[in-house]
Amino acid sequence: MVGLNEYLILSAILFSIGVVGVIRRKNLLMLFFATEIMLNAANIAFAAISSYHNDLTGQMFAFFIVAVAASEVAVGLGLLILIYKKYGTLDLDNFTVLKG
Amino acid sequence: METFAFYFFAVSITALFAVTVWSKNILYAMTSLAAGMVLISGLFFILGADFLGVVQLIVYVGAVMALYSFAMMFFDATGEIKEKHSHPGLVFLLGGLSAVVMVVIFAAPVIGASAPSFYPPVEGATNPQAVGLVLFTKYLVPFEVAAVMLLVAMIAGIILAGKKMDTSITEVTDDIGDTNERI
Amino acid sequence: METLVYTALFAPLVSSLFAALFGMTPKRQFVGIVTSLLLFVSFVSSALLLDYVMEFGSIHVTMMDWIVAGDMSVPFGFNVDQVTAVMMTVVTLVSTVVHIYSNGYMEHDKGFNRFFSYLSAFVFSMMVLVMSDNFLGLFIGWEGVGVCSWLLIGFWYHKEDVGRDVNPSISPAWAANEAFIMNRIADLGMLVGIFLIYWNIGSLQYDVVFSHLDGLSHGMLVAIGIFLFIGAMGKSAQFPLHTWLADAMEGPTPVSALIHAATMVTAGVYLVIRANPLYDMIPEVGYFIAALGTFVAIFAASMALVNRDLKRIIAYSTLSQLGYMFAAAGLGAYWVALFHLAAHAFFKALLFLGAGNVMHAMHDELDIFKMGGLKKIMGWTYAYMGVASLALAGIWPLAGFYSKDTILEVAFNEHTYGIWFILWLTAGLTAFYSFRLVFLTFWSDSRYKEFGFHPHEVQKYVLWAMAPLAILAVVFGWYKDSFMEFVTRTLPLYEMSEHTHHMVGVLIAVTTLVAVGGIVVAYLMYSRRLKRNEKIEKSLPYRVLSNQYYIPIFYEKAFSKPYAELSDIAWKEIDMQVVDATVDGIAHLVEESGDGARGMQTGNLSDYLKWMAFGVIALAVLAVFVAMKS
Numbered sequence: 001m002v003g004l005n006e007y008l009i010l011s012a013i014l015f016s017i018g019v020v021g022v023i024r025r026k027n028l029l030m031l032f033f034a035t036e037i038m039l040n041a042a043n044i045a046f047a048a049i050s051s052y053h054n055d056l057t058g059q060m061f062a063f064f065i066v067a068v069a070a071s072e073v074a075v076g077l078g079l080l081i082l083i084y085k086k087y088g089t090l091d092l093d094n095f096t097v098l099k100g
Numbered sequence: 101m102e103t104f105a106f107y108f109f110a111v112s113i114t115a116l117f118a119v120t121v122w123s124k125n126i127l128y129a130m131t132s133l134a135a136g137m138v139l140i141s142g143l144f145f146i147l148g149a150d151f152l153g154v155v156q157l158i159v160y161v162g163a164v165m166a167l168y169s170f171a172m173m174f175f176d177a178t179g180e181i182k183e184k185h186s187h188p189g190l191v192f193l194l195g196g197l198s199a200v201v202m203v204v205i206f207a208a209p210v211i212g213a214s215a216p217s218f219y220p221p222v223e224g225a226t227n228p229q230a231v232g233l234v235l236f237t238k239y240l241v242p243f244e245v246a247a248v249m250l251l252v253a254m255i256a257g258i259i260l261a262g263k264k265m266d267t268s269i270t271e272v273t274d275d276i277g278d279t280n281e282r283i
Numbered sequence: 284m285e286t287l288v289y290t291a292l293f294a295p296l297v298s299s300l301f302a303a304l305f306g307m308t309p310k311r312q313f314v315g316i317v318t319s320l321l322l323f324v325s326f327v328s329s330a331l332l333l334d335y336v337m338e339f340g341s342i343h344v345t346m347m348d349w350i351v352a353g354d355m356s357v358p359f360g361f362n363v364d365q366v367t368a369v370m371m372t373v374v375t376l377v378s379t380v381v382h383i384y385s386n387g388y389m390e391h392d393k394g395f396n397r398f399f400s401y402l403s404a405f406v407f408s409m410m411v412l413v414m415s416d417n418f419l420g421l422f423i424g425w426e427g428v429g430v431c432s433w434l435l436i437g438f439w440y441h442k443e444d445v446g447r448d449v450n451p452s453i454s455p456a457w458a459a460n461e462a463f464i465m466n467r468i469a470d471l472g473m474l475v476g477i478f479l480i481y482w483n484i485g486s487l488q489y490d491v492v493f494s495h496l497d498g499l500s501h502g503m504l505v506a507i508g509i510f511l512f513i514g515a516m517g518k519s520a521q522f523p524l525h526t527w528l529a530d531a532m533e534g535p536t537p538v539s540a541l542i543h544a545a546t547m548v549t550a551g552v553y554l555v556i557r558a559n560p561l562y563d564m565i566p567e568v569g570y571f572i573a574a575l576g577t578f579v580a581i582f583a584a585s586m587a588l589v590n591r592d593l594k595r596i597i598a599y600s601t602l603s604q605l606g607y608m609f610a611a612a613g614l615g616a617y618w619v620a621l622f623h624l625a626a627h628a629f630f631k632a633l634l635f636l637g638a639g640n641v642m643h644a645m646h647d648e649l650d651i652f653k654m655g656g657l658k659k660i661m662g663w664t665y666a667y668m669g670v671a672s673l674a675l676a677g678i679w680p681l682a683g684f685y686s687k688d689t690i691l692e693v694a695f696n697e698h699t700y701g702i703w704f705i706l707w708l709t710a711g712l713t714a715f716y717s718f719r720l721v722f723l724t725f726w727s728d729s730r731y732k733e734f735g736f737h738p739h740e741v742q743k744y745v746l747w748a749m750a751p752l753a754i755l756a757v758v759f760g761w762y763k764d765s766f767m768e769f770v771t772r773t774l775p776l777y778e779m780s781e782h783t784h785h786m787v788g789v790l791i792a793v794t795t796l797v798a799v800g801g802i803v804v805a806y807l808m809y810s811r812r813l814k815r816n817e818k819i820e821k822s823l824p825y826r827v828l829s830n831q832y833y834i835p836i837f838y839e840k841a842f843s844k845p846y847a848e849l850s851d852i853a854w855k856e857i858d859m860q861v862v863d864a865t866v867d868g869i870a871h872l873v874e875e876s877g878d879g880a881r882g883m884q885t886g887n888l889s890d891y892l893k894w895m896a897f898g899v900i901a902l903a904v905l906a907v908f909v910a911m912k913s
Contacts, residue, residue, distance in 0.1 A: 002106045007147075008206035010110045013199055014117060020195030021121035023893045026183040029126060029168075029175065033133050036164070037117050040140050043156070045206075051147040055217040056234045059152050060242075063235070066159050067246040071253030073164050077171040078260025084175055092889045093184060099886030187893075194896050201903045205910075 007048030014041035028080055028090040032073070039069045105146055113139045124180045126172065134165045151228040171261075284335055285344050288361055291328035291371060292414060294321045295378070295406035302400035310395035315386040318399045322382045322406065326375035333368040337769060341365065343416060350419070357487055362416035365773040366621060369766075370413040370553060373625050374546050376755075377632045378406045380748050381541040384636050387745035388537055388643060398438060398535065405431035409546050413553060417487040418477045421554070425518065426470065428547045433463040435542060436534040451530070451595075451835070458530035465527040469517015476510030479503065493560040501565070508561055508568040511554060519551025519605050522579050526835050528602055529586075532594040536639030539594060544601045544635050545628035552608040552624055559617045559774060569613045570699075576609025577702045577709075582832075584712040588719075589828045593638050593649045596720050600675060601631055603709060607690050610702060616693040616777040618770045622763065623686035630674035630682060630756035636749050637668035641724060644738035645731065651720060652813060653736075656729030660738050663746045665725045667753050672721050674756045676714035676798045684795075685760030691794055696783040710794055714801030722809040730813065 021034025043062045050058025116136035123129040137160040144153035221230035298321035341364035349359035412424025437459030444454040452458045484495045520528035531543045583602035612620035658665040674681035694703035
């Protein structure tokens with residue numbers, strides 16, 4: 001029988017993959033992908049806890065996370081398009097206007 | 101059977117997401133991400149969260165991934181992405197550390213094991229019914245707020261991306277500024 | 284009656300604040316007029332209070348709770364008894380005259396308005412000093428007059444420092460600081476005395492303190508007496524804290540008249556008089572006070588003998604007369620001290636104002652060797668200064684005669700013949716130097732012509748303003764008996780023994796003789812023309828006297844110089860090397876760490892994300908550790 005811990009550890013591993021993506025990737029679009037991975041990892045944890053605790057609150061939160069993710073993608077992609085129009089690239093190494 | 105399903109899904113999802121993170125080709129990355137999302141909905145079905153699974157399929161695979169694919173049409177997505185990785189060791193160190201720490205945290209017995217259940221599923225109702233009951237009673241206001249948020253995001257997306265849609269990118273000069281800035 | 288008390292007290296404050304409004308603006312004549320009027324109001328109130336007190340006894344008012352902290356409770360209260368009423372009347376009268384006088388004297392001064400503000404503030408402080416019903420209020424007034432004195436001595440602060448051989452006071456700013464610092468030394472003693480009182484008795488109200496003195500050990504009483512007297516020594520310029528008074532003559536002359544002759548310097552005497560129950564219980568300290576006063580009397584008089592500076596001569600005579608007052612107070616004749624204080628205030632203020640007239644006429648020249656023959660031009664001033672000098676010399680029937688003579692009688696009555704003899708001798712010296720001054724200034728040959736001065740008499744209203752002082756300098760002594768009867772309702776009565784009564788006639792004769800003798804010698808030496816004897820002026824005693832016994836130079840060598848060197852070391856070695864270096868080090872550390880940390884700000888989002896991940900992991904690790912601990 002699969003326990004709650006297995007789900008949580010899976011969630012942790014997926015989240016870490018997301019973290020690696022976030023810090024490794026230089027392409028903004030790939031950064032977005034990595035963020036999606038992290039959000040999904042969180043969703044798995046919520047759904048698992050909801051199921052094992054017999055409490056719907058976890059699922060509710062998962063819904064809202066899905067909604068947030070959808071909004072984020074909509075706005076974020078719009079911004080990405082603007083950036084691409086302006087600079088012709090999505091590589092983070094080219095955006096260093098805030099260099100101190 | 102359930103155990104087998106879990107491990108199958110777990111391994112596949114991990115592998116697919118790893119491909120997403122490490123792939124040099126943006127198309128591969130997106131495809132594997134979409135596949136991972138589909139498999140995650142499988143996990144939700146195992147957990148009995150049928151409605152969440154369906155939502156995952158519709159929203160992520162249907163909407164979000166579609167959005168990504170459309171957005172990619174604006175970018176040059178055919179070639180390989182060239183990225184400079186200055187400190188590859190550091191990335192693995194940080195990623196590994198975070199994995200270890202979180203696994204340590206989650207592997208420990210869950211402290212709130214005896215936590216009270218606020219909204220247990222209604223007896224005899226299917227999962228979507230139970231979710232509907234809670235969502236439209238206890239979480240009505242957050243639900244409406246989320247709806248407004250989605251509306252705002254939709255309008256923002258349209259405005260941001262849709263401006264000057266009628267001109268070709270290569271012909272837009274006013275806010276690109278000096279073309280030398282392009283790298 | 285409360286209204287009168289508050290009017291007398293606060294009219295000078297209002298006056299000061301009013302003048303302060305115009306402190307930075309050019310001269311406004313109405314400032315002088317309004318302040319003078321307000322001071323006059325204060326004087327009238329004081330006089331009415333005096334009348335009231337004479338009839339119905341003392342008044343006590345409590346304005347508000349001032350300090351209430353734990354067991355300590357000091358109300359802001361005022362007590363007007365006989366002594367206070369006399370002091371108030373004297374102070375406000377002299378102040379009013381000086382205010383009117385200043386209208387003329389400061390006529391062309393740029394700081395006209397400012398001057399009146401300071402002057403009125405001084406009067407307010409002095410009123411607080413004399414009216415307070417507790418030691419703390421007295422101390423506040425005490426410090427207030429100190430500050431105002433500092434402001435007024437240094438009124439012409441813009442004058443440059445010059446060498447001690449050109450001007451013994453160096454500069455007004457220097458003199459002001461000297462006065463302030465000398466007083467600070469003494470005030471520390473006074474503060475210790477007040478602490479001792481509170482520590483042992485638990486109250487600072489005069490009546491409470493004096494009724495509980497019996498419970499204290501003799502040693503403690505002596506300690507309190509000595510420490511309070513140290514405070515009095517500073518304010519009244521007794522040896523060895525006397526040097527500031529002569530240097531304080533750098534201030535405008537009305538200031539010298541009001542503060543450094545008539546009122547503030549008598550605060551020390553007032554304190555001793557006020558604390559009479561204390562000093563009655565410790566006669567040995569009283570005797571020490573009397574002996575010190577006597578020493579200062581002759582010490583100051585000797586310096587006045589050879590000085591050439593008009594105002595410094597009068598300053599030394601003030602010092603000498605303060606010595607007389609302390610001698611009387613120390614011997615237990617408090618009312619005599621108060622009597623001399625009041626009489627002295629009148630004729631000394633008059634003398635100073637007269638000196639101011641002369642100075643004004645001579646374009647700020649103070650060397651009496653450069654004057655002479657002024658009586659033809661400045662008749663009124665001559666008359667005033669003559670009267671004041673006669674009073675100072677103690678010639679019948681002027682005020683000084685009665686007061687000084689009584690002091691000598693007291694000394695005789697106490698069988699302290701040494702004190703009596705020295706005071707008697709000082710009376711002769713006083714007469715001599717006063718008339719040396721008068722003769723050199725107003726008689727003899729008109730030396731001022733050689734130096735190209737064109738003297739002129741001062742304004743009429745100034746002369747009129749001085750008239751009350753002149754009248755009082757003459758008639759005040761006639762009221763000796765009623766004064767005694769009045770103030771001894773508060774102060775202990777001093778009875779002369781039978782033996783002294785028999786000797787009174789002889790004593791008066793002897794004293795008058797020496798005074799007249801002094802005048803005659805001065806007349807013979809100086810009335811015709813100034814003959815300067817090179818040999819005497821080169822002799823050692825003369826040089827010692829004219830250099831003030833070399834005490835200022837000794838102070839400079841023994842205290843100022845080492846202190847300056849010590850400060851220099853503290854500055855260069857401790858402040859610069861340790862304190863400043865530490866502060867600079869912190870600044871450098873911050874600057875360099877900031878410079879180093881600037882490398883983090885690459886502007887690349889990817890790097891920031893790495894830092895963020897690092898931070899998140901660090902926090903997570905911390906959380907794990909905390910969870911494991913608990």
